[in-house]
Amino acid sequence: MLKDAGTALPEIAFIDLKAQRSRLGDRIEKAIGRVLDHGQFILGKEVEAAEAKLAEFSGAPHVIACANGTDALHLVLMARGIGPGDAVICPAFTFAAPAEVIAITGATIVFADVLPDTFNIDPAGIVTACAAARAAGLTPKAVIVVDLYGQPADYDVIEPICAEEGLFLLCDTAQGFGATHNGRKTGTIGAATGTSFFPAKPLGCYGDGGAIFTADPELDRLLRSIRMHGQGTDRYEHARVGVNSRLDAMQAAILVEKLAIFGEEIEARDRAAARYAEGLGDVVTVPRAIPGATSVWAQYTLRLGNRNRDAFIAALKADGVPTAVHYPRALHRQTAFVGHLVPGGALPVAEQLAAEVVSLPMHAYLREDVQDRIIASVRRALVEARSGGA
Numbered sequence: 001m002l003k004d005a006g007t008a009l010p011e012i013a014f015i016d017l018k019a020q021r022s023r024l025g026d027r028i029e030k031a032i033g034r035v036l037d038h039g040q041f042i043l044g045k046e047v048e049a050a051e052a053k054l055a056e057f058s059g060a061p062h063v064i065a066c067a068n069g070t071d072a073l074h075l076v077l078m079a080r081g082i083g084p085g086d087a088v089i090c091p092a093f094t095f096a097a098p099a100e101v102i103a104i105t106g107a108t109i110v111f112a113d114v115l116p117d118t119f120n121i122d123p124a125g126i127v128t129a130c131a132a133a134r135a136a137g138l139t140p141k142a143v144i145v146v147d148l149y150g151q152p153a154d155y156d157v158i159e160p161i162c163a164e165e166g167l168f169l170l171c172d173t174a175q176g177f178g179a180t181h182n183g184r185k186t187g188t189i190g191a192a193t194g195t196s197f198f199p200a201k202p203l204g205c206y207g208d209g210g211a212i213f214t215a216d217p218e219l220d221r222l223l224r225s226i227r228m229h230g231q232g233t234d235r236y237e238h239a240r241v242g243v244n245s246r247l248d249a250m251q252a253a254i255l256v257e258k259l260a261i262f263g264e265e266i267e268a269r270d271r272a273a274a275r276y277a278e279g280l281g282d283v284v285t286v287p288r289a290i291p292g293a294t295s296v297w298a299q300y301t302l303r304l305g306n307r308n309r310d311a312f313i314a315a316l317k318a319d320g321v322p323t324a325v326h327y328p329r330a331l332h333r334q335t336a337f338v339g340h341l342v343p344g345g346a347l348p349v350a351e352q353l354a355a356e357v358v359s360l361p362m363h364a365y366l367r368e369d370v371q372d373r374i375i376a377s378v379r380r381a382l383v384e385a386r387s388g389g390a
């Protein structure tokens, strides 16, 4: 069986950046070479070109490049003047960045639970969080909604809640850039959107990078100033407290080349997700896009129920199949965020998901024969892990 053939089989990548690299040929070297030749390494024409291409791709009127996806969120909170006494809501089951930036501003994080089928923020949890914030004497100002694993959150339900509660809707689409929700692309939903170009994201560069999307020209103006030390009308006039959060020209040049093939890559990811669902949907809980939404499948994440996750991961590892757990601990259970608000004291779905999720290899270059090997391996590992103990 497969196990015995292990030595002869090619290594399986969790995310295959090498395959993408060879597809791009010498376009990356040429793009980097152009930057080396002109010598303007920070911001400049490559960054402007990347901003324009990102605006064109997403349909967002304003795109502001910055140093990374965490800063993209932080800069928006800074531009909104969020600070002590304010409450900002964020899902309890996601990467730490959105919670971290709220804490950095001095505002209080109010964690909301997530939905068991989409892993995204529970709209009802936003209402609960606002009530908890007010009861604690805080002013709810904003919500950071994450498009987890590449799938947009349920914005049709979330937007009216934000309007009702007076919340600024900041979307974190670090994992969902390129996805759509009822025909709208991420980057055009909410009052502002942050994304990340960390190499492992669906659209990544070869270093750190990020961008903010908005339709608000005033926010655009503020963000361009804040990313440049609060620069005013000339370089050494500081109109406000800012930070250094610029994108460098090489990353921007790389991004433009990668964006040119991103549409095709999204299609390939979607095909891979469909093949996983077909090969595994009868034996385990596979992720599904909500009606009206498309996902870019940043992760392909299973719910193992009460199976033993460690045993499952070990069985796959023995077959040479890499896995990852996004995320093993809910954010409200992290030491870093002790003292922030957890309405009701527990967020059961987030905690349950942290205990049972596992992600499989997913990228645009997943060959069908390799994927078949992964599927066979997962089916066998599910049997080995069925003893429970999660």
Ligand SMILES: *Cc1c(COP(=O)(O)O)cnc(C)c1O
Residues within 6 Å of the ligand: 068, 069, 070, 071, 094, 095, 097, 098, 146, 172, 174, 175, 195, 196, 197, 198, 208, 209, 210
């Ligand atoms: C990766 C990620 C970020 C942060 O992006 P960086 O570029 O690494 O700072 C923020 N939010 C989510 C959901 C992410 O997955």
